[in-house]
Amino acid sequence: MLKKASMGMFIAIVIGSMWLIMPPRAASIITAERIPNADSGHILLQAGGCFACHTDTDDYAGGLRLDSPFGDFYSPNITMNTTQGIGGWSLNDFALAVRQGISPEGTFYYPVMPFTAYQGMTDQDIADMWAALQQLPNSDQSNIAHDLPFPFNQRLLLKGWRLLFFKQDRVDPEQRGAYLAEHVLHCAECHTPRNRLGALIASKHFAGNDQLPDDNAAPDIRSHVLKDNGWVAADLKYLFAEGMLPNGDYVGGTMVEVTDYGTAALSSEDRALLADYLLGN
Numbered sequence: 070m071l072k073k074a075s076m077g078m079f080i081a082i083v084i085g086s087m088w089l090i091m092p093p094r095a096a097s098i099i100t101a102e103r104i105p106n107a108d109s110g111h112i113l114l115q116a117g118g119c120f121a122c123h124t125d126t127d128d129y130a131g132g133l134r135l136d137s138p139f140g141d142f143y144s145p146n147i148t149m150n151t152t153q154g155i156g157g158w159s160l161n162d163f164a165l166a167v168r169q170g171i172s173p174e175g176t177f178y179y180p181v182m183p184f185t186a187y188q189g190m191t192d193q194d195i196a197d198m199w200a201a202l203q204q205l206p207n208s209d210q211s212n213i214a215h216d217l218p219f220p221f222n223q224r225l226l227l228k229g230w231r232l233l234f235f236k237q238d239r240v241d242p243e244q245r246g247a248y249l250a251e252h253v254l255h256c257a258e259c260h261t262p263r264n265r266l267g268a269l270i271a272s273k274h275f276a277g278n279d280q281l282p283d284d285n286a287a288p289d290i291r292s293h294v295l296k297d298n299g300w301v302a303a304d305l306k307y308l309f310a311e312g313m314l315p316n317g318d319y320v321g322g323t324m325v326e327v328t329d330y331g332t333a334a335l336s337s338e339d340r341a342l343l344a345d346y347l348l349g350n
Contacts, residue, residue: 126210141217148205170235190253296349305347309328309340312328
């Protein structure tokens with residue numbers, strides 16, 4: 070009996086080890102030709118936080134540090150440089166990285182890159198962003214390796230994390246306000262608390278997070294809380310355009326980047342739809 074149990078444990082360990090080391094399937098996920106709109110892509114790059122997160126000295130050349138409970142992360146160069154950037158990628162490589170968090174080589178990206186939200190972005194938006202990236206100035210700025218202690222520096226563990234927490238939940242892009250909030254702007258990434266493994270707590274969606282990097286905090290933006298605090302659509306639309314609060318003060322912390330580089334780039338119609346969605350209208 071003991072011998073059978075030991076053999077079963079051995080088989081389980083072998084299967085588990087094989088599952089861990091087996092590379093993810095990197096299938097092509099843009100299935101049809103798209104006519105890209107680079108102008109729309111530039112707006113999406115800003116609204117999606119790409120400019121804010123991937124710019125330290127040179128635009129989109131990476132190097133920005135993000136501290137976390139798991140160590141320090143550094144954003145990579147996403148210009149079309151073929152050695153330091155993503156100039157050797159294809160559209161499908163880009164789509165796989167953005168929506169699935171998998172590199173062209175088949176390695177996993179840490180979820181500090183919000184592919185968990187971007188997974189719902191449409192083929193058209195991905196193609197537009199890719200077209201916009203082609204127009205950016207090329208930078209040979211070197212990438213900086215993440216500074217993570219053991220065991221967080223073991224990317225194989227991300228396979229288990231993804232199994233537990235990476236859900237393919239997509240909002241209908243026709244529901245424009247929801248699509249912008251949940252996928253493009255990825256509001257939940259800051260406004261939802263996380264568990265000890267860094268995953269968003271789904272039951273507290275938009276309920277606020279007081280443990281953001283650099284001692285920042287994001288308030289509760291659930292619709293009933295916004296309404297109880299006196300927010301109306303006009304206030305939110307003005308916040309998204311100018312970064313100004315109803316009391317005349319301006320937003321602070323990382324929300325400055327969200328408004329200055331993100332929501333301000335949206336059309337007035339999109340800002341209105343975003344406001345209505347957040348208020349539950």
